[in-house]
Amino acid sequence: MLRSDIIRIASTLIKPEGRRSAADRLSTALGVDALIIFLPDPDTGVLLAAPGFPQTLPHARRWREFVSTCMVNGDAEAALPWPNADSLKRSRGVAAADGVVVLIGGEPQELAAELLLLLPFLTAAMRGEAIAQRQSADTFFANEVARQSAILTTRLDEARRTLQKELEARHATEQLLRASKQELQSTVRELELARNELQHYADDLEERVAERTAKLSETVGELEAFSYSIAHDLRAPLRAMQGYATFVIEEYADKLDAGATQALKKISTSAVRLDQLIQDVLNYSRLVRADFELSVVDADQLARSIIDNYPEWHAPNADVLIDGKLPCVLGNEAFLTQCITNLVGNAVKFVPPGVAPMIVISGEQVGDRVILRFKDNGIGIASKDIKRIFVMFEQIHTLQYGGTGIGLAIVRKAVERMGGRVGVESVPGEGSVFWLELRRAE
Amino acid sequence: MTKFILLIEDNEDDVFLLKHAAKKAGIEESVATACDGQAAIEILQEAINDPSVVKLPSLILLDLKMPRVPGLEFLVWLRQQPALRMIPVVILTSSVADKDVAAAYTLGANSYIQKPAASHELSDIIGLLNVYWMKRCILPPVFKPATNS
Numbered sequence: 366m367l368r369s370d371i372i373r374i375a376s377t378l379i380k381p382e383g384r385r386s387a388a389d390r391l392s393t394a395l396g397v398d399a400l401i402i403f404l405p406d407p408d409t410g411v412l413l414a415a416p417g418f419p420q421t422l423p424h425a426r427r428w429r430e431f432v433s434t435c436m437v438n439g440d441a442e443a444a445l446p447w448p449n450a451d452s453l454k455r456s457r458g459v460a461a462a463d464g465v466v467v468l469i470g471g472e473p474q475e476l477a478a479e480l481l482l483l484l485p486f487l488t489a490a491m492r493g494e495a496i497a498q499r500q501s502a503d504t505f506f507a508n509e510v511a512r513q514s515a516i517l518t519t520r521l522d523e524a525r526r527t528l529q530k531e532l533e534a535r536h537a538t539e540q541l542l543r544a545s546k547q548e549l550q551s552t553v554r555e556l557e558l559a560r561n562e563l564q565h566y567a568d569d570l571e572e573r574v575a576e577r578t579a580k581l582s583e584t585v586g587e588l589e590a591f592s593y594s595i596a597h598d599l600r601a602p603l604r605a606m607q608g609y610a611t612f613v614i615e616e617y618a619d620k621l622d623a624g625a626t627q628a629l630k631k632i633s634t635s636a637v638r639l640d641q642l643i644q645d646v647l648n649y650s651r652l653v654r655a656d657f658e659l660s661v662v663d664a665d666q667l668a669r670s671i672i673d674n675y676p677e678w679h680a681p682n683a684d685v686l687i688d689g690k691l692p693c694v695l696g697n698e699a700f701l702t703q704c705i706t707n708l709v710g711n712a713v714k715f716v717p718p719g720v721a722p723m724i725v726i727s728g729e730q731v732g733d734r735v736i737l738r739f740k741d742n743g744i745g746i747a748s749k750d751i752k753r754i755f756v757m758f759e760q761i762h763t764l765q766y767g768g769t770g771i772g773l774a775i776v777r778k779a780v781e782r783m784g785g786r787v788g789v790e791s792v793p794g795e796g797s798v799f800w801l802e803l804r805r806a807e
Numbered sequence: 808m809t810k811f812i813l814l815i816e817d818n819e820d821d822v823f824l825l826k827h828a829a830k831k832a833g834i835e836e837s838v839a840t841a842c843d844g845q846a847a848i849e850i851l852q853e854a855i856n857d858p859s860v861v862k863l864p865s866l867i868l869l870d871l872k873m874p875r876v877p878g879l880e881f882l883v884w885l886r887q888q889p890a891l892r893m894i895p896v897v898i899l900t901s902s903v904a905d906k907d908v909a910a911a912y913t914l915g916a917n918s919y920i921q922k923p924a925a926s927h928e929l930s931d932i933i934g935l936l937n938v939y940w941m942k943r944c945i946l947p948p949v950f951k952p953a954t955n956s
Binding site: 608 | 904923929
């Protein structure tokens, strides 16, 4: 290897590219195992392995001591680290002001000292490199800062625009809200007005209802007083008419001819009939008005006790039977008494001449209802008349059989007030079956 | 006449017919009359003051609707008198209004009968009242003849 060749190869070390291969070729040309050049850091002066050479070495501290010794003595063969390694034993460092060249292994060559001449150039190159690198880094950072700042500016602008838009939207929303609020307030005012008006109407209505109620109560009161008066005052003259007529018949029998007696008897019967009529009307109106509660009524016991109370319903006048046991009903005892009395009374009354009345009462449960039947052997009712018989004062046979024509109206009203129904099935000449449908007692 | 009935009734026709009915029942002599509550109070006051002149009745038949002192008012007065409060009172009236019936019994009436329209029923009632109250019923001891001596 010529000295000029070594110088030529070493000069390539100055260029950063291919520095490693140049170092390899140089160590081969010098006949050493490896070549490391230490240069002082351009800024700090600390010796570092030059770029392109292994930056980190095992036992770095020893190396630094070794290199320092080289710098002081100019030759540091004795201070080499790793005294046990053969190749390192033969290593040597060559120091100069601008750095240290370390040759590891191989035979020391004179030419190695020549390398030291390169160090100032290498150091300068390294410094240039460092400056370039720093400049490049500065440029990169400046660029990067510019780039990032541009990005940030863009983003900021975007954000500003977005914010502006949002602000505008918010402003629009606020305006909308204000408008809505105003609208709402006006609606509330309208509602308030409407409510006041309504309240006014309500008050007015309440007042009118109160007035009418008062008037109605007054009317009802008057009606009650009227009924009371009828009961008390209208009946007194009737009693007198009937009583005096009977008195005359009884006390002056010997002075009266048949015609006079007959006429007096007619006065008497008419008075009794009118009295019955008044009482029936009063009963009816009492039924309409009465407050009552539904309760369990033992229809069987009730019917039997009613029958017992009427001597004229028993033999030889009539025959009233109860077939089996009548069920309990949910009703009102007074109302049901009125119904049974009127129905049986009618059945006993409306028979063809010469026929003994025969009445059979029976009961049956149908679901939650009870049906009570009153079967008679009376004159019966034509189908065209059936609707009329339950209406007040509608009597089909008044003249022949007497009575007031209110009995069945009372029955219908009483049954309806107990939540039931009344009806009749009849064939003229063959008798009738009156039925009451009432609620079953639990 | 040791025992008698005091009839308090303002209607003259009713008085006449009731007396006729009493006659038919054979107790015409045992019926005294007062034309209303006020008249009855006066008679009874006199009987308390001087029992030797006017006797106390064994039974009172009382109409309700009367001038001056009506039936219920008379009943209230009667039940407040220590010497009279035990005399049985039978209401004999036209009214069967619930409030009248309830008030009468509440105030101490012993019985309540509606005046019948038919005169034969009236005779029946007087006959029954006579049998029940004057013959069968044990009357309050204060009115036994012995106490009036």
